[in-house]
Structure formats: structure tokens, C-alpha cells
Amino acid sequence: MSSKTIEVEHLSKAYGSTAAIEDVHFSVDAGEIIGFLGPNGAGKTTTMRILAGYLPATSGTVKIAGYDVHRHSMEVRRRIGYLPEVPPLYPDMSVKQYLYFVSKIKGIRAGDRRRQVYNAMVRCQLIERENTVIRQLSKGYRQRVGIAQAIVHEPPVIILDEPTVGLDPRQIIEVRNLIKSLAREHTIILSTHILPEASMICDRVIIINQGKVVTTNTPQDLQGQLEISSGYEIELSGNLEIVLPLLKAIPGVTNTILDNNLSIEDTQRHMLRVTCKSTTEPGKDIAALIVRQGLELHELRRTRPSLEDVFLELTTEEPLSVYNQ
Numbered sequence: 001m002s003s004k005t006i007e008v009e010h011l012s013k014a015y016g017s018t019a020a021i022e023d024v025h026f027s028v029d030a031g032e033i034i035g036f037l038g039p040n041g042a043g044k045t046t047t048m049r050i051l052a053g054y055l056p057a058t059s060g061t062v063k064i065a066g067y068d069v070h071r072h073s074m075e076v077r078r079r080i081g082y083l084p085e086v087p088p089l090y091p092d093m094s095v096k097q098y099l100y101f102v103s104k105i106k107g108i109r110a111g112d113r114r115r116q117v118y119n120a121m122v123r124c125q126l127i128e129r130e131n132t133v134i135r136q137l138s139k140g141y142r143q144r145v146g147i148a149q150a151i152v153h154e155p156p157v158i159i160l161d162e163p164t165v166g167l168d169p170r171q172i173i174e175v176r177n178l179i180k181s182l183a184r185e186h187t188i189i190l191s192t193h194i195l196p197e198a199s200m201i202c203d204r205v206i207i208i209n210q211g212k213v214v215t216t217n218t219p220q221d222l223q224g225q226l227e228i229s230s231g232y233e234i235e236l237s238g239n240l241e242i243v244l245p246l247l248k249a250i251p252g253v254t255n256t257i258l259d260n261n262l263s264i265e266d267t268q269r270h271m272l273r274v275t276c277k278s279t280t281e282p283g284k285d286i287a288a289l290i291v292r293q294g295l296e297l298h299e300l301r302r303t304r305p306s307l308e309d310v311f312l313e314l315t316t317e318e319p320l321s322v323y324n325q
């Protein structure tokens with residue numbers, strides 16, 4: 001049996017003539033926490049539902065702990081906890097009643113229910129609200145109940161679809177902390193359209209756009225992927241011919257890119273982009289060189305890569321950068 005806890009291969013789903021996802025593939029190791037990140041309509045919910053066994057794929061396979069979700073759906077359901085976008089709560093039940101109810105339909109043995117419901121409530125910090133009727137709970141607490149129902153049968157894999165959507169900032173922090181606390185004992189895959197959320201919680205991020213996986217990487221490496229954003233934007237006038245090679249020779253500088261589109265011919269003003277290694281700060285040397293060579297420096301602005309840049313570069317059809325090499 002493979003050491004991968006989740007294996008997704010060539011997964012596609014079409015709704016009529018709409019291809020929601022196409023040839024999606026990735027794998028997740030035991031204990032990993034993976035972010036499935038993409039803009040609205042990217043295919044996150046479709047993928048989560050197929051993984052959880054709630055939606056048949058058009059083609060491709062998903063294995064959870066070695067079991068095919070389609071052919072061994074009962075084995076798979078025992079091993080996953082699923083929080084859909086809208087948690088399946090019964091508003092008239094108390095938290096405890098609801099979790100007992102769920103534990104029963106999930107097939108937990110009668111003798112184990114009390115302990116497992118209690119554990120789920122402890123882990124989701126629900127003990128103080130165990131007798132509160134669900135309709136009286138805040139959205140943040142309701143989401144905790146949603147997570148408690150996903151973990152009550154102690155599954156090794158948890159699938160969370162947009163777990164912080166619709167919560168206020170304080171509740172978002174609480175739910176994120178709760179998810180992180182679960183990561184030690186579970187393999188978690190969560191979908192989100194919020195990039196900082198993925199980078200804060202996850203070991204790895206899978207970016208999906210228009211139904212296709214665009215990249216899979218750690219948040220740190222994703223950041224490094226867009227070196228072009230690290231550098232300086234410089235507005236200057238004068239003769240660039242001599243200065244460009246000298247700029248390239250400054251330690252730390254990796255490239256100079258002249259933005260011809262923004263150059264203003266008649267005033268001899270140029271927009272220049274100088275990229276540099278993200279660990280270096282050659283701004284002072286760049287400015288000194290420009291001035292020393294007799295050019296006029298109008299503006300020098302530091303630009304740093306952010307995960308947002310990476311995300312937008314990867315998921316926006318028009319390239320963000322207007323700079324042509």
C-alpha cells in the first residue's frame with residue numbers, strides 16, 4: 001500500500017458541457033496539512049466533494065488511505081471527516097445531542113459514543129456550549145460544531161471546504177487555530193480562496209485555477225517563485241546605455257528591465273525595473289550609481305514579492321507585470 005494518504009490522479013468532472021475540473025492530480029502524505037487554493041469557480045468545492053465521496057467524478061481516481069473513493073466508499077467514509085461549505089447542522093438540537101446523533105449515523109459503537117463525543121467537544125472547545133441549542137450559537141461556534149461532526153469518528157483524514165468563510169476576524173483566528181491544533185493527529189486538506197490563510201496554516205499549497213492545478217509548493221517556495229517582484233522600480237532620465245551594464249554588475253542585482261511602454265520619449269524619462277536577490281538591499285548602490293553617471297533620478301521604489309503576487313501571476317490571464325525584457 002502507498003505511503004500517501006490521499007492520491008488524486010487525472011481527476012476530471014464535467015457538469016453537462018461545463019468542465020469544472022480537468023486532469024487534477026496531487027498527493028498528500030500522512031500528517032500533512034494542504035491548502036487547496038483558488039479563486040471563485042476554480043473547482044475547489046467540486047474537488048472536495050469528490051474526495052469526500054459525495055460526488056462521482058467523470059474520470060480519474062481518488063484513493064484515501066489506499067481505498068478508492070468510488071469502489072470502496074464505506075471504507076473511505078470511515079476514514080474521512082468532511083466539513084462542507086454549509087455544515088449539515090440541525091438547529092433545534094443542542095451541541096451534544098447533535099454530536100451523539102452524528103456519532104450514531106457514522107456507526108460509532110454505542111459504548112464509544114460518549115467518549116468520542118466528549119473528545120470532539122473538548123478538541124473544538126465546545127464543552128461550555130454542550131447544552132446550547134445550535135440555532136442560538138454564533139457563526140464561529142457553529143463552525144466549531146461543523147468541525148466537531150467531521151472529527152467525531154476520529155478519522156485520519158479531514159476535508160474542510162472553505163472553513164472560515166463568513167466568519168468575523170476573531171472567529172477566523174479561532175477556527176484557524178483549531179485547524180492547526182488538529183493537524184498533529186490528522187491529515188488535513190482545506191480549500192480556501194484566501195491566500196494568507198493557506199500560507200499561515202498549510203505545509204503545502206496546491207493552486208487551482210479554471211479547473212486545473214497550476215502549481216504545488218510550500219508557501220515559502222511559492223514566494224521565491226516570483227523573484228521578478230523583488231527589486232526596485234526606478235524613474236530616471238538621461239542616457240541609459242552606459243548605466244544599464246553597470247547596474248547589472250552591482251552585487252545582488254539579477255536583472256534590469258526597461259519598461260518601454262512607460263518610457264516617455266520626448267522627456268527622456270524611463271521606467272526601469274531592477275530585480276535583485278530577495279536577501280539583498282542594493283538600493284543605495286543603485287541610486288549612487290545613477291547619480292554618479294550624471295542621470296537624473298526621479299523616483300526609486302522598493303518592491304517586494306508577496307504571496308499575493310504569486311497567486312495573481314498564476315491565476316490571472318493577463319500577466320500582472322507590464323515589464324518587457
Ligand SMILES: Nc1ncnc2c1ncn2[C@@H]1O[C@H](COP(=O)(O)OP(=O)(O)OP(=O)(O)O)[C@@H](O)[C@H]1O
Binds near residue numbers: 039040042045
Ligand atoms: N451543479 C453544478 N452544475 C453546473 N455547473 C456547476 C455546478 N457546480 C459547480 N459548477 C461549475 O463548476 C465550476 C467549479 O465550481 P466549484 O463550485 O467547484 O468552484 P469553487 O472553486 O468551489 O468556487 P466557489 O469558491 O465560488 O464555490 C464553476 O464554473 C461552476 O460554475
